[in-house]
Amino acid sequence: MGGADDEAWEPHLLEEDDFLREVQSFSFWFEAVEGYLEDRPMGFDPDLTDTHFEPAEREQLITLLANYCVGETAALEASSGLVRLAANNRSQIFMATQAADEARHVEVFRRRLAALGVSDVDEVIATRANPALIEFRRHLLAFVDEGQWDLAVFAQNVLLETMEDTVFRFHQSTADPVTAQILEGVVADERRHLGFGENDLGRRLARDPARRHDLAQVRMDLDPLVLNSFEATYRDLGLRRDEFPDLGRSYLEAVERLGLDT
Amino acid sequence: MSAEFNPVTATDTVTVPDTGLDEDDTPRRYYDLDETGFREVPKRWRKFYRHWQGPGDELAPNEVICPVCKVVIRSRRELRPGDRVYCMPCMSRLVVVRHPDGHLEAEVVY
């Protein structure tokens, strides 16, 4: 892949195969995450002073983070299971990087909970988890266990990741500085995941349009679960319904691009 | 299980969308790209991307927004309909098209 030093050269000139080889490699992943995590151990600048939270604010943040942990743990379990189902080595390597990303998200959110004074993180997650999200996790892992790569990728990388991306971005804009930096790194990771999911499914559906029917069915089953759980997140952020940012817009745009909107 | 299908090695049978090719004979403008503070891809690729600042962030003629992840994709050359661009942060292949209102946008090519 020579030419990178040539003044006229740019990534858009790569052949598609070379492009995919580059972006779905381990090297790309670690140079990318190094860019935004190198000076942020545990996802934030260690010199950052943490905010003093009022008790109600603290409780609100704990509930949010507990639910983020549920979503990220589901993604960790699913993406690791998908490594074995990947059709080729490049997708396998990508899924392995996604599994590590999801594990990092679980780690940084759990550490944040501990830093907020939560002594039993597991217990807090268990008691505050939104039932709709738990139900979503059950469906997602069932797809993985059944070896349904495309249904699992749709549920995880399109549905879950797109909505997480919207919620995390919104929360990042209102959060305390430490949580905001943590979310910024998570959003940067999500970009890879949702892009991989949409592009992988897009290629598959172009070759097998009949599969749209199955994916549309999955969408009908799972949309309410994810929408409900993330609407609950907005409520936890203290928003009234008429103040909710448009949770579904990015997701609906992705669904439309994939032809799953009817 | 659909694991037998190989999306990477399989031939791409997707027809590139109608890009509304302009018959623009004027020479393209070329740009020197500087770093933008975007750090989500390896160093050598960073200047080709920047964070979108939201509505009001006007795009230069060598820029287009990735519809998948909303990052601004940049090229050394002025972009025209039919140009292929890649969004490395989200791994999408895109083609530049002209929107009915005249502005350029990118469409995903699966």
Next chain:
Amino acid sequence: MSARDPGTERGSEIQGVLMADFLSQYSIQRWLEMCPQGYLDGTVYGHDPDETEPEELLEIGSLREASIAVTVQLIAGERCALAASSGLINHAPDDMSKTFLATQTLDEARHVEIFTQRLIDLGVKREDVNSTVADLANPNLVRFAEVLLEKVSSGDFVAGVVGQNIILEGMAFSVFEMLQAASAGNNPKFAQTLAGTIADERRHVGFGENSIGGLIRQHPEKRAEVEKMQAEMAYYMLATFTEMFSDAGTRMEEAKQLAMAKGENPMEGVSWHGADLATVTPSEMEAVLADTVLGEFKTRLGRIGIDYQTPKVPA
């Protein structure tokens, strides 16, 4: 635990705290600092960007073929490890074990990538990689992988971790060390690639031993099944060694003779586990490798409370 036994209770509490601290070393953060920002910093596919395969290795047909055959076995083993480590995440009993296995999954994916790249560096066309792996992967190694993946598929975490992090990784650790010793003098690129994988394997075998000992004590009923799996995997491993040394080993010997005829001996003064690599025959090397790996199995399994089972000797 008896409340009347404060000493034991305190000891257990301390042990619990220490184990939690110990497991916290297996974090993504620590992994990032050690691996991509540590010993892999500045490398490309695990080696310095300027390093290449030696010219004579690419020019001498028998040596190149032998290197391709060996690299294929490394890819096959790493593909198995990738499938196993990712498959075990869902069955891990706690978050820290899940986190560690996520880093291991990524390590294994990297190993698949760098050994695949080596195959390409050795002249195999990219589009021929999978057919080359399918043609040259030793059937006994494939069976070895299947025994392990059956345990992973059935959700057996204890057997899966013993099979992967002690048996598979223990084998890989010794094989990589042997190959690194053999490459140090004449192929710095491959030697450096292996050094990075050995550093990774060290973490994997450490996790295997440290995480599984307690689980074996909690589930003594698993011991017989795990011991049976160990004997079976060890049998297929020995059969793989036998075939590899009688095939690739013979060709490597030819290449060594060729190099010596030109007055060169890159193995001069190099030894591995007491074997002088300048003079050792393939069958002697096979015996040293088998003894080393089996000895390691015995020691590691003993530490976690599993009785090592002597495998049947392959015909």
